[in-house]
Amino acid sequence: MKEELAHLPQLAKDKHKENKKYFAKLRKKPPKNLDHVMRELHDEVFSEVDCLECANCCKTTGPLFTDADIERIARHLKLKPRQFTDRYLRMDEDQDYVLQSVPCAFLGADNYCLIYDVRPKACREYPHTDRKKFHQITDITLKNTAICPAAFRVVEAMKKRLG
Numbered sequence: 364m365k366e367e368l369a370h371l372p373q374l375a376k377d378k379h380k381e382n383k384k385y386f387a388k389l390r391k392k393p394p395k396n397l398d399h400v401m402r403e404l405h406d407e408v409f410s411e412v413d414c415l416e417c418a419n420c421c422k423t424t425g426p427l428f429t430d431a432d433i434e435r436i437a438r439h440l441k442l443k444p445r446q447f448t449d450r451y452l453r454m455d456e457d458q459d460y461v462l463q464s465v466p467c468a469f470l471g472a473d474n475y476c477l478i479y480d481v482r483p484k485a486c487r488e489y490p491h492t493d494r495k496k497f498h499q500i501t502d503i504t505l506k507n508t509a510i511c512p513a514a515f516r517v518v519e520a521m522k523k524r525l526g
């Protein structure tokens with residue numbers, strides 16, 4: 364995994380043009396069975412990828428925090444929502460709450476999430492490769508192929524499966 368992560372940005376860069384073209388076609392004419400295929404590919408890839416050996420998403424990007432996330436996590440930490448945002452979050456240029464810094468403050472040394480049961484929705488869903496209507500999130504997926512080895516593998520597999 365370490366080696367895969369080291370090479371991932373270059374691999375994603377090498378595939379960028381090809382993937383961009385592929386996704387443009389996919390958006391124009393998504394196959395009818397896309398949801399089903401993506402669910403299968405996602406499950407296949409994640410049966411081989413151990414996120415605890417990686418944690419690259421938690422180390423390099425971090426999620427958006429919704430109001431519901433903030434309330435839930437603050438309650439768990441016995442903080443007021445305002446205390447939680449002051450301590451851990453900042454508002455980005457799109458007026459969304461994001462982490463003040465990465466790696467995420469809640470990432471343990473063993474790559475376990477210290478707030479796993481109450482983690483943000485975006486963390487639970489990352490890298491979104493099993494999302495319905497996958498063709499609607501191809502821009503973010505293109506970015507994720509440089510961060511997430513699983514997302515990279517899913518995209519390579521989908522090109523083979525769907526042609």
Ligand code: SF4
Pocket residue numbers: 412413414415417418419420421489490510511512513514
């Ligand atoms: S979701 Fe992707 S980037 Fe995050 S830990 Fe798992 S494989 Fe790594």
Ligand code: SF4
Pocket residue numbers: 420421425426467468469470471475476477478479482483486
């Ligand atoms: S909250 Fe947990 S899962 Fe989300 S980025 Fe932080 S450590 Fe990772």
